Amino acid sequence: GAGVSQSPSNKVTEKGKDVELRCDPISGHTALYWYRQSLGQGLEFLIYFQGNSAPDKSGLPSDRFSAERTGGSVSTLTIQRTQQEDSAVYLCASSFAERDSEFFGPGTRLTVL
Amino acid sequence: KQEVTQIPAALSVPEGENLVLNCSFTDSAIYNLQWFRQDPGKGLTSLLLIQSSQREQTSGRLNASLDKSSGRSTLYIAASQPGDSATYLCAVHSGGGADGLTFGKGTHLIIQP
Numbered sequence: 001g002a003g004v005s006q007s008p009s010n011k012v013t014e015k016g017k018d019v020e021l022r023c024d025p026i027s028g029h030t031a032l033y034w035y036r037q038s039l040g041q042g043l044e045f046l047i048y049f050q051g052n053s054a055p056d057k058s059g060l061p062s063d064r065f066s067a068e069r070t071g072g073s074v075s076t077l078t079i080q081r082t083q084q085e086d087s088a089v090y091l092c093a094s095s096f097a098e099r100d101s102e103f104f105g106p107g108t109r110l111t112v113l
Numbered sequence: 114k115q116e117v118t119q120i121p122a123a124l125s126v127p128e129g130e131n132l133v134l135n136c137s138f139t140d141s142a143i144y145n146l147q148w149f150r151q152d153p154g155k156g157l158t159s160l161l162l163i164q165s166s167q168r169e170q171t172s173g174r175l176n177a178s179l180d181k182s183s184g185r186s187t188l189y190i191a192a193s194q195p196g197d198s199a200t201y202l203c204a205v206h207s208g209g210g211a212d213g214l215t216f217g218k219g220t221h222l223i224i225q226p
Contacts (some may be wrong), residue, residue, distance in 0.1 A: 004156075033213045043202070045213035059212070091156060092215075099144050100207045102214065104157040 001028065004105035006092050012111045013082055021077045022110045025094030032075050033095075033102060034067060036087040049075060050098055082112045114138045115207045119217035127225050128195060134188040134220045136203030141184050144206040147214065148177050148188050150199040157202065160188075193224045 005024040013106040015020050025032050049055050049069040060066070062084075069075040079086055089109050093102040116139045136146070145164045147171060149157040161170045161177040164188070171180040175176055176189040200221045205216035 035213065035216075043204075043214075043216040045215065048213050056212075069199040093157075101147065101159050101162045103159060104149075106156045 004092055004094050004103055005109070006090075006105040006108050008108060009106065010109045010111075012113065014113050015084060016081055018078065018080045019082055019110065021079075021090050021110070023075045023077070023092030023105060025075070025092070026075065026103055027079075027093035028101075029096050030072070031095045031098050031100070031102075032069060033093045034077050035091045035093065036061075036088045037091060037107070040050075041088075042092070046077070079110075084112050086110060087112045115143075115205060115215045116201055117199075117205060117215050117217035119203055119220050121220060121221075122218070123221040125223040125225060126193060128193060130193050131189065131191050132193055132222075134190070134201050134203075134222070136186040136188070136217055138184045138186075138205050140207060141181050142207060143181065146177075146179055146186050146203065146205045148175075149202040149204065150184075151169075151202060151219070152199050160201075195224045195226045198222055198224045 007022045030051045032049040036044045046059050047055050049066045052072045064080045067077045072104055089107040091107045093104045095102045118137050120135045122212045142166050147162045148160040151157050163170045165181055173192040177187045200219040202216055202219045203218040
């Protein structure tokens with residue numbers, strides 16, 4: 001069966017531009033997570049969606065970051081006015097239920113010039 | 114705030130050896146603990162998940178133990194093979210709230226043929 005997919009796999013953008021990252025979770029998984037992996041920083045939790053419930057946005061690093069999940073399935077992470085410190089690999093994961101085993105996508109490598 | 118530490122940061126051993134990777138966490142009120150491997154340029158692959166009520170989980174040559182009260186977990190790899198070379202990450206779901214995983218920075222493992 002299909003795993004978690006993310007697009008694009010790579011994104012290079014100029015400072016100040018907006019970017020949108022997409023995540024397609026495993027079919028039937030109700031929980032969806034976004035993480036960021038920066039060089040030397042490890043993996044950092046960003047935001048979590050459970051079904052159609054409103055997410056807790058407190059983990060997002062700044063108000064330039066937003067995320068939505070449409071129809072309890074596909075999710076998009078949007079970064080407005082990108083900065084060089086936003087350069088990282090953005091990973092999406094899904095699980096069947098809250099706190100079950102998480103299955104990760106291949107990530108989107110974002111480079112802000 | 115939960116913090117996860119992994120020791121050692123890097124390890125290089127000859128093929129065939131048994132080895133132990135260590136993980137510690139500061140807040141023992143966890144819901145579960147998950148071990149992942151990450152290959153260069155790839156996403157994360159889930160290896161084992163241990164619920165807070167469990168002491169260990171086994172999958173093939175891998176055995177993970179959990180001592181929740183002391184805030185420790187170990188991943189034991191038997192009869193190591195070059196294909197085991199990867200970064201191994203430990204992560205915990207804390208007991209309260211709807212948060213994602215808190216990750217350690219990983220152990221970079223190299224198995225010498």
